[in-house]
Amino acid sequence: MVEIDPDFIQPPERRPKPNVIEAENIPVIDLSPILDNSNNNIEKNPLVYDELVRKIGSACKEWGFFQVINHGVPIESRERTEFVGKKFFGQKMEEKKKVRRDMVNVMGYYESEVTKMVRDWKEVFDFTFEEPTLIPASIDPDDKEVAHWYNQWPEFPPEMRDIIREYAQHMKKLSIKIMELIAVSLGLPSERFNDFFKDETSWIRLNHYPPCPNPNIVLGCGRHKDTGALTVLAQDEVSGLEVRIKSDGEWLLVKPLPNAYIINVGDLTQVWSNDAYESIEHRVILNTEKARLSYPFFLFPAHYTIVEPLKELINDENPPKYKPYNWGKFLVARKRGNFMKLDVENIHTGHFKIT
């Protein structure tokens, strides 16, 4: 057996099972009724829209995630993103480290991510959507000073900046469309969430998981939930994403469906909906032969957003299940936690739960 750095080794209860089970029945939702140029669009066919909303609502409730097809994102943009991502990660470490992230430049390359206090077998590249992104300067609740996040664009491949920027626009558009469907499915006006994203802190990550000599005791990404409103995730043809389904707590592998996107309900949607919808735990398993690339877009609101269950969704019978929290301060604390290595657990949404 090849020696593995102990920082990567998962405790026995978090290791992958020897027999991977493929998920069946994951909802696959056809978004063609809401495409700009659809023949079947909502004005022409309200029943089709109602059916779409019903499917989204039930996928959010029963699963906390689903896949979408006919989503309107041009396949060329996705392919170009995957191509430049592979080119970037294929470089020598010394080149990649030129754009390595640190406490000040939180965007860029990184190879030492930690999830739940164990190192992930992966390297990442992070890009913020708005340049610059406004963010609190510190975690101190009384400190009103604002700082800025900028991207660190690599020299190679030179076309990466334009390709990722274009792709990010498609991700934003798709994620807002899905938030609109989620809003309607909760009985709210479709644009109910939109103002939260005016000065958004959304970002894109490229995840590269190299083959691993011992995938039985190591994970590409440890179990976690995504903290934002929702995640729009693309994966290449190599499988690895597992989700922990709600009905029986079993880990199931999400087989790649060509050109589909995986949508994860995030913790924010859970809080806004006062637990009507729940975020889902997921992780990434590895294999000994093939590298894998995935690239999530994390839809995050403006830093000054006070996150709390929506007033329309709470009442005497259904009181708020979360204390309000400031999104920017939370985000800064999380980013800081990323540098605090293996001895402390990172802040998470559960800290605001009213018990």
Ligand SMILES: O=C(O)CCC(=O)C(=O)O
């Ligand atoms: O690689 C994947 O499929 C999932 C990655 C992920 O969960 C994340 O980056 O938050």
Ligand SMILES: [Fe+2]
């Ligand atoms: Fe995730």
